[in-house]
Amino acid sequence: MRVRMLVLALLLAAGPAAAGDVMIHVGHNKLDPAKVKIQAGDSVVFHNMDKMPGGHTIVSEDGKLKSPPLAMDGKWSHTFVMPGQYKFHIKEHPDAKATVTVE
Numbered sequence: 001m002r003v004r005m006l007v008l009a010l011l012l013a014a015g016p017a018a019a020g021d022v023m024i025h026v027g028h029n030k031l032d033p034a035k036v037k038i039q040a041g042d043s044v045v046f047h048n049m050d051k052m053p054g055g056h057t058i059v060s061e062d063g064k065l066k067s068p069p070l071a072m073d074g075k076w077s078h079t080f081v082m083p084g085q086y087k088f089h090i091k092e093h094p095d096a097k098a099t100v101t102v103e
């Protein structure tokens with residue numbers, strides 16, 4: 001009984017990583033996956049996997065969204081409330097692009 005409650009407490013402590021959230025891995029010249037589809041209200045987490053002097057910065061094509069510079073293992077999360085297509089690239093690697101489709 002006591003063990004079961006502990007397990008439940010640990011599950012709750014794992015936090016509100018909502019079911020619809022997706023992760024995009026950030027690397028040198030790479031956003032992976034390059035295309036993700038989510039529902040309005042879901043979040044996308046950009047997770048930097050590579051060490052880069054000055055960090056990796058995620059920017060939207062229209063310039064409206066911008067992460068802080070992400071150090072190695074740094075994460076940036078954005079919640080998308082409006083349906084649409086959002087294109088991103090890595091500031092330091094402009095050819096590394098990703099598209100977030102919000103339904």
Ligand SMILES: [Cu+2]
Nearest residue numbers: 027028029052
């Ligand atoms: Cu890099």
